[in-house]
Structures are given as C-alpha cells and as structure tokens.
Amino acid sequence: MKRWLLSAAAALLLAGCAETAPExxxxxxxxxASVARAGTILEEAGVISSxxxxTQLRLFGGDAPIKPGEYAIKAGMSAGDIVKMMQDGDVVLRMVTVPEGMPSIMVYERLMANEELSGKVDIPAEGSVLxxxxxxxxxxxxxxxxxxxxxxxDREFDKLWATRTARSAVKDRNAALTLASIVEKETSVPAERRTVAGVYTNRLAIGMRLQADPTIIxxxxxxxxxxRRILKSEIQAVNGYNTYSMAGLPKGPIANPGRDSLAAVLDPEANDYLYFVAQGDGSHIFARTLSEHNRNVQKWYALRRGRGEM
Known part of the structure; x- marks a missing residue:
C-alpha cells in the first residue's frame, strides 16, 4: 500500500509538470527573484501553476539557476519548456539605439519617450554615452x-586610450572626447575619420583655428x-564652443562620439592637409593650401547653385 501511495504522489507530480500555457x-x-517568486509570477499571469x-525545476532542472528578464511564453509551452527558457536566459530583446554623434539632449529625449521604461533621468554629460x-x-x-x-x-575609452600615438593632439579624456565629437559631426564617412582627425591635429599644432561649423551650432x-543657415553673428559669437572665434578646442564635447571617431583622434592620419570641404555626396575633398581650398569651395558652391540651394 505504501509503495502505491508513493507512486500515486509521483504521478501527481508528473501530471503537474505536464501543465501547458493556455495562451x-x-x-x-x-x-x-527566488524560484518561489518566479512561480508566483507565472501563476498570477495564468501561465502555469507555481x-x-x-516541481519541474526541482525534478528535472538540474543545478542551473533561472535568469532574470522578460520572457515571451507561447500557448502550449510546457513547464519543462518554460524552465529551460528561463535557465537559458532566452529573454525578449528590447533595444534602444544611440546613433554615433547623437547629442546628450537627444539621448535624454529618446529614453524619456520610451514608454516601456520607468522613472526619470537627467540629461547626461555630453560625451559620456557610447x-x-x-x-x-x-x-x-x-x-x-x-x-x-x-x-x-568608460570601458571603451580606457581600451582606446591605450592605443594613443605620439602624433595625437589630445592629452586627456575631455580633449579626446571633444575632438572626437567634432570629427564625428564633420564626417559620416568612416574612411574619412582619421583624415579629418589629421587635419584638426595639424591645425592645433600650428595654432590655427579649427573653424568647425558644428561648434557654432x-x-x-x-x-x-x-x-537654417548659420548667421554671421553666430559665426562671431564667443561662448566657449565656437571654434571660429577661438583657438584650440571647445571647453567640452558637442556630441557623443563613436568608437571610430575616438580611435581616429587617438591615432590620426599623418597627412599635411589643413582644409576640407564637402563634395556633395557626403564625402569631402582635402587641400594643403588656402588657394587650393578656395578652388574646391567654388566647386562646392557651383554644385549647390546647380541644385538650387543657393
């Protein structure tokens, strides 16, 4: 009789394990969360009983712990399927993306606009977000x-800082993030980043103003x-950022630079360019002398006039 009772108890346990999610x-x-708490969450959601x-976890789950996160349970999944999902950490992937060069005010707005997140944040320091x-x-x-x-x-900066070469013009984190943010805003062409970084490195070396339009904006x-177009008064403004009215770097970053722009200012291309201007296809043409640069600028103006932009 005792053996029969044990078998009946085991049968009940196994029957419980066979429960499936109804929807x-x-x-x-x-x-x-403890196992008991996870079971309660499942039961309260109407998935399977706690x-x-x-029981499934105790009898068949082994030693692997369940992992926290958001799980999408499908109708018909068994207790075993659910335990395995949680032990594997097969969570729902929800992603928030920060594009290269996004300023911190827009990072803040993106986080605050996401209704799936909770609580409040302050606007992060410029250049602090990867x-x-x-x-x-x-x-x-x-x-x-x-x-x-x-x-x-923090992790990426520390890793890249170790690659800094003697040619780099930046001596500390703030300078590196600041110059990288300018490079990031000046070109969206990955192959140009080290070249643009080389131009600004050359200008800094001779005390020439960077004259980067994004620092005006x-x-x-x-x-x-x-x-809209930049006003003459804005070009002349003195404010700690405008590199048309000041020599050297701005007082801080103007955006959140990506890995490639950071790497570029820490190991800039060894070139002798001092100027560059857009070519109309997203890339730039580089020049060593002012006269050469002026010719390139005139070509750019002609292209814009042909497009009806001027």
Whole structure:
C-alpha cells in the first residue's frame, strides 16, 4: 500500500509538470527573484501553476539557476519548456539605439519617450554615452539603462586610450572626447575619420583655428539640427564652443562620439592637409593650401547653385 501511495504522489507530480500555457503571455522575472517568486509570477499571469514550475525545476532542472528578464511564453509551452527558457536566459530583446554623434539632449529625449521604461533621468554629460544598441527589460528604470550606456563609454575609452600615438593632439579624456565629437559631426564617412582627425591635429599644432561649423551650432541647439543657415553673428559669437572665434578646442564635447571617431583622434592620419570641404555626396575633398581650398569651395558652391540651394 505504501509503495502505491508513493507512486500515486509521483504521478501527481508528473501530471503537474505536464501543465501547458493556455495562451500567449509575457512575464518579467526581476533580478534576485527566488524560484518561489518566479512561480508566483507565472501563476498570477495564468501561465502555469507555481507548483508545476517548482516541481519541474526541482525534478528535472538540474543545478542551473533561472535568469532574470522578460520572457515571451507561447500557448502550449510546457513547464519543462518554460524552465529551460528561463535557465537559458532566452529573454525578449528590447533595444534602444544611440546613433554615433547623437547629442546628450537627444539621448535624454529618446529614453524619456520610451514608454516601456520607468522613472526619470537627467540629461547626461555630453560625451559620456557610447553610441550603440542597448538591451533593456520592459519596466526597467531609465537610470539603469543610462548607466549601462555610460559604463560602456568608460570601458571603451580606457581600451582606446591605450592605443594613443605620439602624433595625437589630445592629452586627456575631455580633449579626446571633444575632438572626437567634432570629427564625428564633420564626417559620416568612416574612411574619412582619421583624415579629418589629421587635419584638426595639424591645425592645433600650428595654432590655427579649427573653424568647425558644428561648434557654432552646439551652443544654439545643444547639438540638434539648426534647420537654417548659420548667421554671421553666430559665426562671431564667443561662448566657449565656437571654434571660429577661438583657438584650440571647445571647453567640452558637442556630441557623443563613436568608437571610430575616438580611435581616429587617438591615432590620426599623418597627412599635411589643413582644409576640407564637402563634395556633395557626403564625402569631402582635402587641400594643403588656402588657394587650393578656395578652388574646391567654388566647386562646392557651383554644385549647390546647380541644385538650387543657393
């Protein structure tokens, strides 16, 4: 009789393990949640009973822990399927992307506009965020996501700083991020970044003003597009950022530079260019002398007039 009772108990346990999810559901297992808490979350969501989940994990789950995150449960999934999913960490991937050169005000706006995140954040320091795509969990704090973005920049900067060559004009983190942010805003062509960095390195070496248009715009819009032509008064403005009215670097970054722009200013191309101007296809043409540059500028103006832009 005792053997029969044990077999009946085992049968009940196995029957519980055979429970399946009646419909699709999404659940979130918070960091630090116990097995009991995870089972309660599943039961409250109407997925499977807490006892079925705990029994499956105890009998067949082995030693692997369940991992926190957001899980998409499909109708018909068994307790075993759900345990395996959670042990494998097969979470729903939700991503927030910071493009290269995005200013911090727009990083802030992107985080605040994401209704799947919670809480508030302040506008991060310019240049403190590494452009990349970041995974997050529904309901996660915006502050936690921002901290990951900033920690990623810290790690990447430390790694790249070790590659700095003697030719680089930057001597500290602020200078590196500042010059990299200018390079980032001046060209979107990856192959040009070290060349542009070389131009600015040459200018800094001889005390020539950088004259980078994005440094005019930043104090006006905090890095957002200006949406119109730059005014003469804005070219002449003195504000700590405008490199038309001051020699040297601005007082800080004007955007969040990406890995390639950071690498470029730490190891700039060894060239003798001092000037560059757009060619109309997103790339630039470089010049060594002012007379050569002026000819290139006239070609650019002619192209713009042909497009009806001037």
């Amino acid at each position: 699709d559901a999404t659940i979130v297992i918070p960091a630090g 006892s079925a989940f705990r 452009p990349d795509s970041y995974a997050y969990t529904k309901g996660e704090a915006r502050e936690a996501v921002l901290k990951r973005m900033q920690a990623a920049m 930043y104090p006006i819009t905090k890095g957002k597009p200006l949406g």
